Amino acid sequence: MTVDGTQLRPAVSHEQRFHTVFDHSYQFIMLMEPDGVLIEANQTALEFAGVSREEAAGQKLWDMSWWLMPTETQEPLRAAVERAAAGELVRYETEIQGADGRIIAIDFTIKSIPDAAGNVDMLIAEGRDITERRNTLEHLRRAEHRLEEAQRMAHMGHWEYDVLREEAFWSDTLYAVYGLEPDGAADPNEVFIARTHPDDLERIRTDLLRAVETLQPYEHHYRLLHPDGTIRLVYGAGGPITSESGQIVRMSGIIQDITGRRELEESLARSVARLSTLNAMGQAVASSLELTWIYEQVLSAARSLLQAELLILFLHHQNELEIAAIDQTDGYDIGHLRIPDNVGVAGEVWTMGRAVWLSGEECRNRRSAQLARATGYEPESIIAVPIRWQDQVLGVLEAVHTRADAFALDDVQTLQAVATWTAIAIGKVNQHSALERRLRENEAVAAASRTLSETLEPENILELIVRTAHQLVPRTEWTVIHLIRGRPERLYPAAWAGISRDVDAYILESGEGIAGQVFLSGLVTNVADVQTDSHASRFAHSVGVRSLLVAPIQSRNRPLGTISVQCGEPGAFTRDDERLLTILAVQAGLAMENAQLFDSQRRARGVAELQRERLRELTRQIVTAQEEERLRISRELHDEAGQSLTSLKISLDLIRASLPAEQSDLRQRLADVAGLADSTMETLRTLAHDLRPPGLDAFGLNVALEGLCHDFSTRTNLPVDYRGVELPDLPTTVSLSMYRFVQEALTNVVKHAEAQHASVVLKHADGHLSLSVVDDGHGFVFEPDAPSVRRQGGIGLISMFERAELLGGTLTVETEPERGTRLTARIPVDL
Numbered sequence: 001m002t003v004d005g006t007q008l009r010p011a012v013s014h015e016q017r018f019h020t021v022f023d024h025s026y027q028f029i030m031l032m033e034p035d036g037v038l039i040e041a042n043q044t045a046l047e048f049a050g051v052s053r054e055e056a057a058g059q060k061l062w063d064m065s066w067w068l069m070p071t072e073t074q075e076p077l078r079a080a081v082e083r084a085a086a087g088e089l090v091r092y093e094t095e096i097q098g099a100d101g102r103i104i105a106i107d108f109t110i111k112s113i114p115d116a117a118g119n120v121d122m123l124i125a126e127g128r129d130i131t132e133r134r135n136t137l138e139h140l141r142r143a144e145h146r147l148e149e150a151q152r153m154a155h156m157g158h159w160e161y162d163v164l165r166e167e168a169f170w171s172d173t174l175y176a177v178y179g180l181e182p183d184g185a186a187d188p189n190e191v192f193i194a195r196t197h198p199d200d201l202e203r204i205r206t207d208l209l210r211a212v213e214t215l216q217p218y219e220h221h222y223r224l225l226h227p228d229g230t231i232r233l234v235y236g237a238g239g240p241i242t243s244e245s246g247q248i249v250r251m252s253g254i255i256q257d258i259t260g261r262r263e264l265e266e267s268l269a270r271s272v273a274r275l276s277t278l279n280a281m282g283q284a285v286a287s288s289l290e291l292t293w294i295y296e297q298v299l300s301a302a303r304s305l306l307q308a309e310l311l312i313l314f315l316h317h318q319n320e321l322e323i324a325a326i327d328q329t330d331g332y333d334i335g336h337l338r339i340p341d342n343v344g345v346a347g348e349v350w351t352m353g354r355a356v357w358l359s360g361e362e363c364r365n366r367r368s369a370q371l372a373r374a375t376g377y378e379p380e381s382i383i384a385v386p387i388r389w390q391d392q393v394l395g396v397l398e399a400v401h402t403r404a405d406a407f408a409l410d411d412v413q414t415l416q417a418v419a420t421w422t423a424i425a426i427g428k429v430n431q432h433s434a435l436e437r438r439l440r441e442n443e444a445v446a447a448a449s450r451t452l453s454e455t456l457e458p459e460n461i462l463e464l465i466v467r468t469a470h471q472l473v474p475r476t477e478w479t480v481i482h483l484i485r486g487r488p489e490r491l492y493p494a495a496w497a498g499i500s501r502d503v504d505a506y507i508l509e510s511g512e513g514i515a516g517q518v519f520l521s522g523l524v525t526n527v528a529d530v531q532t533d534s535h536a537s538r539f540a541h542s543v544g545v546r547s548l549l550v551a552p553i554q555s556r557n558r559p560l561g562t563i564s565v566q567c568g569e570p571g572a573f574t575r576d577d578e579r580l581l582t583i584l585a586v587q588a589g590l591a592m593e594n595a596q597l598f599d600s601q602r603r604a605r606g607v608a609e610l611q612r613e614r615l616r617e618l619t620r621q622i623v624t625a626q627e628e629e630r631l632r633i634s635r636e637l638h639d640e641a642g643q644s645l646t647s648l649k650i651s652l653d654l655i656r657a658s659l660p661a662e663q664s665d666l667r668q669r670l671a672d673v674a675g676l677a678d679s680t681m682e683t684l685r686t687l688a689h690d691l692r693p694p695g696l697d698a699f700g701l702n703v704a705l706e707g708l709c710h711d712f713s714t715r716t717n718l719p720v721d722y723r724g725v726e727l728p729d730l731p732t733t734v735s736l737s738m739y740r741f742v743q744e745a746l747t748n749v750v751k752h753a754e755a756q757h758a759s760v761v762l763k764h765a766d767g768h769l770s771l772s773v774v775d776d777g778h779g780f781v782f783e784p785d786a787p788s789v790r791r792q793g794g795i796g797l798i799s800m801f802e803r804a805e806l807l808g809g810t811l812t813v814e815t816e817p818e819r820g821t822r823l824t825a826r827i828p829v830d831l
Contacts, residue, residue, distance in 0.1 A: 028106065028127035034085035034120050036061045036078070045127070050099025061125065066096040084110035084123050093130065104131040148173060155257035159188065159238075163248050177234065177257045179226035197223035197231065204236070212248060215240055221258070233259045270410070277305045278417050285425040289432055294425045295325035302418040303327045306411050308399040310377065313387075313422065314339075314346050315395040318571050321346050324395070337371065344368025345384045346396040353393055355385040357412050359404045380404040383412050385419045389427040397422060434576070441580055444468050448587060456598040461591040462495035469565060469584050470497040473549070475572040476565040481553070481588065482508065482515055483561035491519060491561060498566075506539045513537030515562045518550040522559065524578050525550050529570040540566075547572035551585035555593040563588060648677050701735045702726050702762060705742055709760055712746050718755065720746065724762035727769075734827060737803040738762075738771050744796045745773035745823050753777025753821065764829070768809075772824045779815040800825070 022029060023043035031039040041049075041056050049056070049066050056064065061081065062074045073094050080090040090110045097103045106127040115121035148171070151157055157174020161167070168188040175182045178195050186194075196204060200222035211218040217239030224232045238253015284297040295313060303311040310328040314321040320338045341350050345367055349356050358366055359381040372378050379400035387395045397419040401407065448468050455461065462481050470479040478498035482491035491508040508516045514535050518525050527548045530536045540548065547567040553560045563585050565573065656670035702724040709722040742760055749755050755777030763770045797813075800823065804811040809827035 026129075028125075030061065030125040032061055032081075032123050032125065034081075034112070034123055036081040036123075038064070039122065048096075048098045066098065080108075080110050081123065084112055085120055087112050087114075087120060093134075096127070104129050105134045106130060151254075152176065155260070156254055157256075158254045159252065161251040163250060174255060177232075177255055178224060179228065179230075179232075195224050195226075197225055199223075208251075211239055212251075215242065215246075215248070218253075224257075232257050233262050274305060274410075274414055274417075277301045278414075278421065281418065281421045285421050285428065289429050291425065291429050292325070294429075295422075296327070298418060298422055298425070299325055299327035302415070303329075303399070305414060305418075306383075306399050307406065308401055309406075310379070310400045312346075312398045312400070313395065314350075314398065315387075315426075316341060316350060316393070321350060321396060339368055339370055344371060345382050346398055349384040349386050349396045349398075350393060353386050353388070355383070355412055355416060357407065357409075358382045359407070363404070378402070381406045383407050383415050385412070385416045387419045387423045387426070389423040394423060394426055437576065441472055441583075444472050445583060445587070448584075456595045458592060458595045459495075461588070461595060465563065465584055465588040465591070466495040466497045469563060469581060472580055472584075473565045473573070473577050475547075475567050475569065477568055478566045479564065480506065480566075481561060481563045482506075482519070483553075484510070484519070484559065491516060494561065501543060505542075506537075508537060513540065514548055515550050515564055518552050518562050519559055522552045522554060522557075524552070524582055526573050526575075526578055544568055546570045549573040549577055549581055551578070551581040553585050553589045553592070555589045555596075560589060560592055646681065652677065700727060701730055701738055704735070704739055705760060705762060708739065708742060709746075716750050718746075718750060719757050721757075721759040722761075723759070725764055727762075727764060730769075730829065734769070734807060734829060737807055738769070738825070738827070741771060741800055741803055741823075741825055742773060744800055748796050749773070749775045749777060749821075753779075755820070767828060767830070769827045769829045770824060771827075772822060774820065774822045776820045779817050779819045779821050781817060782813050782815050 025042055026044060028045040028048065029042040030045055031041075033039060038056055038059050038061055040053065046053060046056060049064060051065070062077045073096070076092070076094065080092065084090045092108055093105060094108050095103050095105050107130045109126045110123055112120040113122045113124055151171065151173040155177060157171045157177045159171070159174055160169045162169075170182075170188045170191075172182045178191060180191065193201065204220065204222055207218045207220050210216075217237065219235070219237035221233065221235055224234055226232060235256045235258045236253060238251065240248045241250040241252060243249050281298050281301055284294055288294055299311045299313060302308075309330070311326065312323055313325040315324040316322075319341055321341050322338045339347065341347050345356055345358060345363075347368070348366070363380055363382050364378070367379065367382060377400070379402055381401045381404050382398060383400075384396055384398040386393045387397055397415060399407070399411070399415055445468070448464055451464055455464075462483075466479050466481050470476055473479075476498065478496065478501060480496040480503070481494050483494040484490070485492050489510050491510065491512075493503040493506050496503055510516060511520050514525055514527055514530070514533065514537070516537075517535055525548075527533050527536070530540050530545045530548045536545075536548075545566045546569055548564060549566075550562050550564045552562055563581060565577070565581060567573070652670050652674040656667050656674065659667050659670070705724055706722050709720040712718070713720040746758065746760075749758050753775050755775035758773065758775040761770075761772045761774075763772075801811050804825050804827065807827045809825060812824045812826075813821070814824075815821040
């Protein structure tokens, strides 16, 4: 039956009540014809659509505004109406849009209403807003997904057990913890029992029963057995869930695979232990310079850290790897064995300079057969690493075990770290030893230099050098210095130290033996094994010398000899020893050259002193002869010429007195001649006085000088002050020389100084006689440091210097232009 939507339906009973219920329902309710034409809609639907009842009536349901968004919902709605008109109950979820643009999800139902004949009379559509429920379900699904992902990432799963139904539930991630697929797994209870490690099963049951009895949660760790046989460590936690009455209704819990975390914790613990051990090694290395103790500490800690049975430290020496230290669990007889540096695993590491890790068959094939035979130890696993210090491989550190799987990659890195600390210890000790040696060498060389500067005796020099070399060069058994001597030239032992040997048998021809070769070449030579050297002398072979270090002793590139140090072991001497012996050889050359120069100078000084003494004696004889001649002339002038002139004057006076008065002219002439005789007599007395002052012999130097100054001042009108001291009798040579010194000095003052005043001072102090002549004249330029002081003055100044030197004294000149002059003679006298 078709009904016009604008017409009202026939009245039904309780119509008012129906409309009240119809309009106030929170659901969308719509009545429509079987073809989908809307008859009526309740108020909830109309308000959502934003239309009135009149606007809605008569429209197809899918043409309503709420079906326009989205459009893909219209066709499913049309099909649903057709199915409902055919008598089918249609229910599905869809989305509609309200007048305000809001889109909601609804649970949509369409069912038919038959008439009395059973035909479909109308359709009733109901729509319930499920937007919130859908959002909640979507949020729940997302939460479940995140939980599942979180459990999967954490290797965790959860379970529940319904006590009443005796049913168990496992999450998919829990099956993954057990290494199973959810679809193909058996009953969870059976899986739990079958996959729990047998040794842990009873403990797990006890924990679960205790939780049930006490209603308290539990937690434990146990092991699982995966289908592939691997064992996994898991953590389980959970507890009972009770009803309001306190009855247990469910058990729930989680199980987490913590194998990776435990392995990480164990790895971290091993790393911490490794770092702690390595740090302790560093402290041991830093705290001591005793290598034996350091080796013991480092190797013991390293073996414990690596769980090795044996740790061996090889150090390289003379093309061999020598066992320097070991640490072991069993008492294998290893000692200080040596192996060639190209044999075995240690030789391979030394040669290639890189770490090696071997196990099993490869280890057996490449290990040192010599070392295995010597020790009786046959390892199945070896780690060997180089001990490297400043790009130099010092040795090899080797960890060994009889179990093939004893070591891992981390152990290689650990052993390399131990080798680094070992290298640091060796390098530090070597540097300290080298520094101490340098200090000892410097002190010894400085002491030798000081001693050499204090002596110039060749024997003392050679003894000092040979003792110093013997004490400073390590491992030296005998030290000898050869010097070239004789015709023909040979190298003779000049000094030696050390063990007793027949040095007379060690005389070498030039070029003979290694020392002779060094003498000719001038080059330092270090022979590791003399017994294999073709240049070695018969003496070296006969006394069993193995190591020989020889340095040339030279003086200005002129060879003087050699210095040699010897040892009975091969390869005993190093480059540091070469450097030290070269320094001592240079010192010996310089000292020998200085000694030779000193000896030459000493001989030259002796000759010069002898010549000076001869010249001084000749000068003394000349001066004595001069003074004696002056004395003789002075006496002759005084005694003979003076008496003759006196007689002449008396005769003239007598003749003049006998002449008559009228002969006045003749009398005057005779008076003049008498006056001339007087002046001549005065001149003769002055000349005689100057030649030999009579007061010098009669009254001494002090009175004679006082008279000289007084007479000189009278004759020249130059004021001369004199201050002197009385002296005992002086040698005639001293008195005359001092007297002549003052004479010459005062004469120079009058001639050259143009002085206004002069003074003479005679003093005696400290065993010396000091005589000074000072004037205030012009002065002159005098350079005391000039090559020849005497050339700066005239003959008078030269005479003064010679007189002072003749008496073993000195003459000092103090003068400046326009500042006057002071001459001081100091003569040693024994009064």
